[in-house]
Amino acid sequence: MNRAIGYLWVWLFTMGLLFATVWMVGRVGVFLTQPLLPAGAAAVTIEIPSGADARQIAKIADASGARVNPTVFAWAARLSGKARSIQAGEYRITDQDRLLGFLDRLIAGDVLRYRITIPEGDTAQDFLNKLAAQKEIKHTLNGLDQAQIIAEMHWP
Template identity: 30%
Template sequence: MRRLLVLLLVIVIAAGAAAAWWLNAPLPQRAGSAPAGQPLELEIEPGTTPRGVARAAVKAGLQTSPELLYWWFRLSGKDRGIKAGNYEIPAGTSPYALLQKLVRGEEALRAVTLVEGWTFRQVRQALARAEQLRPDTASQSEQEIMAALGRPGVAAEGRFFPDTYTYAKGSSDLAVLRRALHAMDRRLEAAWAQRDPRTPLKSAEQALILASIVEKETGRAEDRAQIAGVFSNRLRAGMLLQTDPTVIYGLGEKFDGNLRRRDLTTDTPYNTYTRAGLPPTPIAMPGKASLLAAVQPENTRALYFVARGDGSSHFSNSLDEHNRAVNKYQRGRP
């Protein structure tokens, strides 16, 4: 009897050691299931049972018994914590590490970057190029996209905050846009709450429009607040803003990279040489710095500025001074 107990104990210890070894040993990948050294792709649909997860893992390319995996999930007590999603399983993953990944919901993430100063057309192009992002909005118009986002009748331009957004493989591009939309809502609300009481702007909407112009006019970050100050002064004085980026935006796809005199005199809703005040919508996505500059402009007397050609701007208080600066920096005259 004693020998039998010892034998059983040895068997139990051996089984435990074997189980411990298996749980921490790398699971081999089935030949041809993925390029050498590349992770396996495992997709778990919502509602998949633990047994179904084990089978999906083996089908994805893990070379092991699905029943063995299933019983490991069950005996761990974490089988009900496995989350649906798209996962990448690196070569050498053990059964223990696999379960931890699935329980934590460590999905395979991708990223798309929306850049400050981009138009909505450029945003759509970036989303269309984004890796494994589902193009749900590809066939939709701008109006249809904004309606799907709960903003019917609102222009899409400038409504999305420029940042890098991560997403799980197979996510909808509409979900990325929704996050960027809400991010801009928060940033704009925070900026408007910090506005200078002397601002000529009447609403957060106007702040967003001015911030988009500042974004497009700024060649050097240090100039943002002073550029915003110039536009604020011109708004107070009832002067035309006369800013080229709005004219270019109004030309749309007709703009060939060369802004001509006739473009400045051809009236469009975005031509700030022919129409007073701000344009009807933003002209691009402003970043945080431009939002703050728009509502906290520099206290300056300047009414004009011109690019020096090195990224910086020359600011002038009078038209005579401005004309001299234009001759110097734009026409190369002394």
């Protein structure tokens, strides 16, 4: 009789462990496949600072209104081997984004790009004035003269 009770406890423990494992895998699957924003929600823009780790990035995205679980995102980034390849920049999250697709965009550096048109004949000062008028562009040239600006510019 004691042996039967022992087998019953082992069986119950094993079934409980199996159930817990299946439940956890299911929950992670939900986090990986659900849209980061509700259907029809307006896209959100987030800024990923240089040196941010996966957990910090998930917290930034979550604070913006996207449904990103920091633990799941950090583990997905680590297990895929991409945690150290995330690039800083400004990213847009839409209602079409899923967690793994968003992670791939962070790795690829698919940042927002802004266009500025400089017509032929504009002077360097016209160029600087147009840059200053763009709110989306980070201004790091303020207070520099034209020679210093030319020295600071890095052309690809």
